[in-house]
Amino acid sequence: MGAVNSKSTDEASPAINGQVLDVVYRDERDELHNVKDLGHIRRSALFFSKVDFPAQILRNRLDRSLHRIRLADGTRLAAVLTFDAQTVSEARELLAAVWLVEEQKWDEVAEVLQWASECGCCTLPLNLTADDINTHANKTAYGSFPRVLAQLMVVGRHIDFGDSCLQIFRHANGEVRAIKDEPGYQVDVNPPVAAHHLYQQHRLQHDPPVRSWINYRSISGGWASIIPTIDASVSSFAKRTIVNHFYWTHQISSTSIALNRRVGGGRLDGLLNQSPHTPVAECTTTLSRDGWDGGVRWLVLTNGSHDFVAWIVILDCGDGTVWVSVRTSEAPAAGMSEGAPFKCRFAVTTQLARVALGRVAPFVFDGQV
Known part of the structure; x- marks a missing residue:
């Protein structure tokens, strides 16, 4: 199927077979227009699995975006993340990877990964696989979590503590657990906090506070469920588990x-x-x-x-x-x-x-x- 042309002045969003588009590519095939370039283009991921985008075109686009996008500290995103060429090779995974890179901010999770790398828990750039991408079935599933938690679900298993990792487990009843899929390791996302509390006054929708019982103690031989604490954010929780582990193992x-x-x-x-x-x-x-x-x-x-x-x-x-x-x-x-x-x-x-x-x-x- 060929390219779809649209003008930003069009009243209706461009569509094929009833599916509206996220982006429309330019004549160069792998040069995609951004949403801001095209005006009233609405989002839809379903269409892309049926569009004639050769995998190599998408890979070129992905690699170029990874090198173009910079984090808040000026670091190129490519220094923190990459996508495995062997497993992320089909159009569906490549399109999802492009969306993760171009439509999502990674600053908070990048800080987590940089801190984990410094503490010896991972090597950068992290090489994400198709399994990582498929942690979320689609955009709707991804969007059902605060952004930083959704991203931590994608990258968490690469933060390696030796006999465990910072993996996030989710259950059908909505319960979220971290590190161990056991009772006591639940992570309560967005818990109620007193109105005057600092974490309530500065609560971030995309990176909210969490309550957990998880701590690392050498005297107990590793991770344990102890006394509940509230971390200022999901990213803060992740960084605390890393420093906690480092302190007791070095x-x-x-x-x-x-x-x-x-x-x-x-x-x-x-x-x-x-x-x-x-x-x-x-x-x-x-x-x-x-x-x-x-x-x-x-x-x-x-x-x-x-x-x-x-x-x-x-x-x-x-x-x-x-x-x-x-x-x-x-x-x-x-x-x-x-x-x-x-x-x-x-x-x-x-x-x-x-x-x-x-x-x-x-x-x-x-x-x-």
Whole structure:
């Protein structure tokens, strides 16, 4: 079947056999018009499985889009995602892949994958297969979940914890579970939260809060269902499981101190009270949760260019006191004894943390009272 021509001034959407089009291609065959180019073109995925789009044309389109689209931090999407050439070879899967790439934002899940890669849980770019794409039967099934959760269902099994992965399980009754398809591992998406709560005030429809019981503890030998916590978002939940696993399975050094939340010009108070979705300067990502021991915010200091992982934990104790802990897998400086100050043993981590903590840093590293 040949191309369908339409003008943006047409009152009716172009259609063949009653099926309206998502996009219409230009004369170059693999050059598709965007919706904004064509005006009143309505969406439909069903038509594409019957259109004469050679697989190689779709593959070219997919590869070009992966390299063209940039994430919020400027990274090309191709550096994070790719699609397996062997299994994603039929028109149906290729069309679905094109739709996932061109019509969906990937910034939140890309941060999850970049963090997972840094912690050794996956290798980027992630190579998605036809099975991954077919996690959702169609657009309607995909759209029945918040976007970030729908995307995490596609990529989650590639985040490997060794004896488990960040796989999302869904049941016919609407229950969603993560990591283990067992009672106690359910993830309550969009739970009710008090109107005055920070997570309610800054709730995102595409990346809503979640309640879960899932935690990793070395003393229990792995994942366990413990006390419920509420993560600020689906992406925050995913990042927390990653840091949780990393902390208990790697050699971690830390320095900690309890401080008044107003010290350093109220820097800690500001970090705990701002939207949990607000990026923090000089930090690659952040994550937040609320639970049995007060609200917690993590600030990730390192990125893929570092050969270690470092982050800051800011725990609200609820009485005006904040517990600040700087944690790292950085190797200690040569010649330094275990009793040497943290800032001397882990100079790079300290340098990164000073920037993130600002005026609070002297209290953490230099003994300022």
